[in-house]
Amino acid sequence: GAMRSRAEVDATLQTAKLNPAELLPAVHCLSFGPQAGTGECCLMQLEPGLCAELEAGRSLVIRGEKDEQAVLCSKDKTYDMKIADTSNMLLLIPGCKTPEQLNADQASCNIIHSQIAGFSNSYWELRRCRPKLKKLRKLLMEDPYEGPDSQNDQTSTFSKYTTEDLLSLIQASEEQIMHQLQVIDAFKIGGYWRVLEFDYEMKLLNHVTQLIDSESWSLSKVPLRTCLEELGCLEPTEMIERILLSYGRKYIDDAGAIYFEMHEDKICRAIAQMLLQNAVKFNLSEFQEVWQQSVPEGMTTRLDQLKGLALVDRTSRPETIFLLKVEDLPEDNQERFNSLFSIREKWTEEDITPYIQDLCAEKQTVGVLLTKYARSSMQNGVKVYNSRRPIS
Amino acid sequence: KAISLARSSGAGGLAQWVLLELQGEVEPRQSGGLAGSLLGDLHYTQEGVPVLIVGHHILYGKVVQLEKPFAVLVKQGGSKAEPTEPHARYTVTALIKTKLLFKTRPKPIITNVPKKV
Numbered sequence: 001g002a003m004r005s006r007a008e009v010d011a012t013l014q015t016a017k018l019n020p021a022e023l024l025p026a027v028h029c030l031s032f033g034p035q036a037g038t039g040e041c042c043l044m045q046l047e048p049g050l051c052a053e054l055e056a057g058r059s060l061v062i063r064g065e066k067d068e069q070a071v072l073c074s075k076d077k078t079y080d081m082k083i084a085d086t087s088n089m090l091l092l093i094p095g096c097k098t099p100e101q102l103n104a105d106q107a108s109c110n111i112i113h114s115q116i117a118g119f120s121n122s123y124w125e126l127r128r129c130r131p132k133l134k135k136l137r138k139l140l141m142e143d144p145y146e147g148p149d150s151q152n153d154q155t156s157t158f159s160k161y162t163t164e165d166l167l168s169l170i171q172a173s174e175e176q177i178m179h180q181l182q183v184i185d186a187f188k189i190g191g192y193w194r195v196l197e198f199d200y201e202m203k204l205l206n207h208v209t210q211l212i213d214s215e216s217w218s219l220s221k222v223p224l225r226t227c228l229e230e231l232g233c234l235e236p237t238e239m240i241e242r243i244l245l246s247y248g249r250k251y252i253d254d255a256g257a258i259y260f261e262m263h264e265d266k267i268c269r270a271i272a273q274m275l276l277q278n279a280v281k282f283n284l285s286e287f288q289e290v291w292q293q294s295v296p297e298g299m300t301t302r303l304d305q306l307k308g309l310a311l312v313d314r315t316s317r318p319e320t321i322f323l324l325k326v327e328d329l330p331e332d333n334q335e336r337f338n339s340l341f342s343i344r345e346k347w348t349e350e351d352i353t354p355y356i357q358d359l360c361a362e363k364q365t366v367g368v369l370l371t372k373y374a375r376s377s378m379q380n381g382v383k384v385y386n387s388r389r390p391i392s
Numbered sequence: 393k394a395i396s397l398a399r400s401s402g403a404g405g406l407a408q409w410v411l412l413e414l415q416g417e418v419e420p421r422q423s424g425g426l427a428g429s430l431l432g433d434l435h436y437t438q439e440g441v442p443v444l445i446v447g448h449h450i451l452y453g454k455v456v457q458l459e460k461p462f463a464v465l466v467k468q469g470g471s472k473a474e475p476t477e478p479h480a481r482y483t484v485t486a487l488i489k490t491k492l493l494f495k496t497r498p499k500p501i502i503t504n505v506p507k508k509v
Contacts, residue, residue: 009433016450018435018443028434030412032426040467043411043488051461054484055406060397060463062482072397089414091431092464096410098455098490099440116431117409123462 003113004029026102026110030093033115041092041118045084047126050074063171072126076175079126091119130361131172133180134331137195139169140186144197148236160192185246196242202274204243205267207231209296212262219298222248224258265305268295272306273323281322284312307354311344326355333359337373341387346377348384397465397484406484409464411491412444414451434492442492453494462488 009027013020035041050060053074062081064070072079096114097105142159161169170177186193196204211230212222227244228237244250247267248260271294276282292301303312308326313319324343330336340347340355353366360366370376374385412434432446444451464486 004430004433012433012445013435016445018445018450022437023443024436024438026436030431030434032429032431034427037426041485042465042467044463044465045460046463046487047460050463051487051489054463054487057405060484062397087415089416091412091414092409092486092488093412094407094409094486096412096434096492098410099436099442102436114434116412117464 004111006111009111024099024102026097026112028093028096028112028114030091030114030116033117036116036118039118039120041120043090043092043120043123044072045123045125047079047128049077050126063168065169068132068171071129071132071171073171073173073176076173078129078131078172078176080129082125082127083122084125085122087121089119089121090123092117128362130359131170131176131180132331133170133172133176134327136166136170136172136177136180137184137327139166140184140193140195143194145189145194145200146197147200147203147239150200160194162191163193166193187242196246198273198277201243201246202270204235204239205247205270207234208240208243208247209267213297219264219296220261222260222262224250224260262296264299268299268301268305269309271295272301273309273325276310276321276323281313281320284319284321287321308357311351324355326358329355333369333373337387341374346379346384346386347374348382352385397463397482407486408490409486409488411458411462411488413491413493413495414444415495442494444492444494451494453492456491456493458489458491464488 009029010020013023046054054060058075061073062070063073070081072081093114094117095112097112139159139161166177166181167174172180181193184195186195188194208222208227208231211217211227212219215226217223222244224241224244227240231240244260247270248262250258250260252258268291272291275287275291275294288301288303295301306321309323310321311324312321329339336356336359340352344351349366349370352370356366356369359369370385373388375388376383376385378384432444435443435445437443440455442453442455444453463484465482466485467482
């Protein structure tokens with residue numbers, strides 16, 4: 001239809017018995033634009049920081065497969081998405097000016113014909129969530145790297161993932177994904193991200209620790225060059241360097257030579273895993289003895305090195321220890337707690353913490369999680385936690 | 393799969409739109425649907441109070457600065473897919489930091505009483 005004229009606007013004001021002198025001179029005549037009813041526009045409520053990101057020119061990404069709940073990812077954060085309904089109607093108006101803007105712009109047009117671009121009674125709400133990273137390890141474990149001699153590595157790229165693949169499959173921000181790749185010691189071969197198969201990893205580690213022993217090097221000063229020279233005939237040099245990077249801290253001395261300060265805790269922990277994975281459970285004191293004998297000279301084993309890897313049962317006679325890896329447990333909070341309580345009915349806070357620490361949202365404590373998902377009681381003067389509901 | 397909410401490439405950054413929040417539903421007056429039809433006239437008083445004349449009603453509202461701004465996502469390609477469906481392509485076209493909230497019940501013009509007695 002024809003656009004409204006000033007005369008028509010004034011006539012309406014008169015009918016409405018509104019005094020033009022009490023109003024700002026500019027009027028917006030609102031009409032529905034051609035695409036208004038098509039549902040092409042939708043609204044997303046932004047959490048703090050996201051608005052600034054968009055204004056800075058950065059993109060956001062929605063990630064999720066058909067069977068997953070979609071998440072929104074910025075450069076470094078992940079958000080759950082949920083539809084919120086409102087009983088009101090929300091109309092989207094481009095180019096609509098506020099009173100401040102009208103007052104500031106003295107030359108503004110008297111009539112502003114504004115088209116409503118769309119309307120809705122719902123919008124997407126975002127809620128910051130933990131990145132869903134369990135899938136990352138799962139994908140890379142589909143085809144762990146077993147060394148150059150391994151048969152299956154030659155041709156198939158079926159279960160191999162590039163950075164782009166991971167970005168489209170993992171429900172997390174790029175920064176969170178790249179950080180996790182570092183945490184799990186992943187590395188790239190031919191553009192594909194890989195993790196070492198555990199036995200092969202232990203084989204590589206063993207080469208290095210044997211060499212450290214035979215050369216009587218200090219554990220905090222392991223020279224890269226000599227390692228490559230001595231071990232390069234046994235394994236690819238990239239893999240020797242890789243194992244040093246995983247289990248040591250790289251530094252350069254004043255002369256420019258590269259050394260590694262070996263991570264005692266990480267090495268002891270890996271060796272424990274190697275020992276523990278061979279049986280359902282072990283006699284604790286026997287295990288501790290074998291474990292200490294198995295680690296490199298100069299390293300001391302301690303049970304606290306095994307947090308999130310193994311669990312000690314002090315109620316059994318004799319006391320036992322068994323492998324329980326936090327990364328094998330469910331990612332969802334309720335499922336994680338169900339799983340833990342089906343393994344053990346009552347937990348002390350000290351024992352359960354390594355197995356729920358990763359569930360904590362930013363600024364959330366283990367205590368908060370325990371209050372929500374567990375019930376506490378006293379047992380022999382010690383506070384223990386059990387399930388809120390019966391576990392089948 | 394991943395759906396990128398790309399920034400729309402307009403000169404000079406994202407547009408700023410305004411949200412108008414009304415009670416009730418929007419219904420077309422004519423049978424031809426909404427496109428092109430008038431909603432009403434939006435005025436502001438000298439004090440900055442938004443006044444909306446819709447049909448035979450006057451609505452008084454207020455300007456609200458949104459604590460959480462909105463992003464406006466516009467579908468590309470015109471399909472009816474939701475943003476969470478794999479085939480949807482969306483562009484962030486604008487930001488909304490301000491809304492005009494009309495919560496008051498509409499005053500029918502016929503019975504409008506002048507403010508000053």
